[in-house]
Amino acid sequence: MIQLPASYQDYLAGKSESLINTVRPVLMQSAADKLHGVRVVVHPHDHQAHLDDTIPFGTVIEDID
Numbered sequence: 001m002i003q004l005p006a007s008y009q010d011y012l013a014g015k016s017e018s019l020i021n022t023v024r025p026v027l028m029q030s031a032a033d034k035l036h037g038v039r040v041v042v043h044p045h046d047h048q049a050h051l052d053d054t055i056p057f058g059t060v061i062e063d064i065d
Contacts, residue, residue: 002028002031002032003031004027004028004031005031005057005058007058007059007060008027008030008031008038008058008060011023011027011060012024012027019047022046022047022048022049023038023040023047023049023060025049026038026049026050026051027049027060029051030051030057033051033057034057035051035053035057036051036052036053036055036056036057037051037052037055037056037057037058037059037060037061038050038051038052038055038059038060038061039051039052039055039060039061039062039063040060040061040062040063041062041063041064041065042062042063042064042065043065
């Protein structure tokens, strides 16, 4: 099983179940590859997450659409 880095676990702490269900798969992919960080795009009614090669591994950045 892939272990999430502490920074990813810290990011998820206190987040809603909906956000965790959206973001966690991308965090897991990032942790498996150990190449890129994650960008979480905040929309008015939902969130999207994707790997971002401009963000260092272990980092999560929230951005607005």
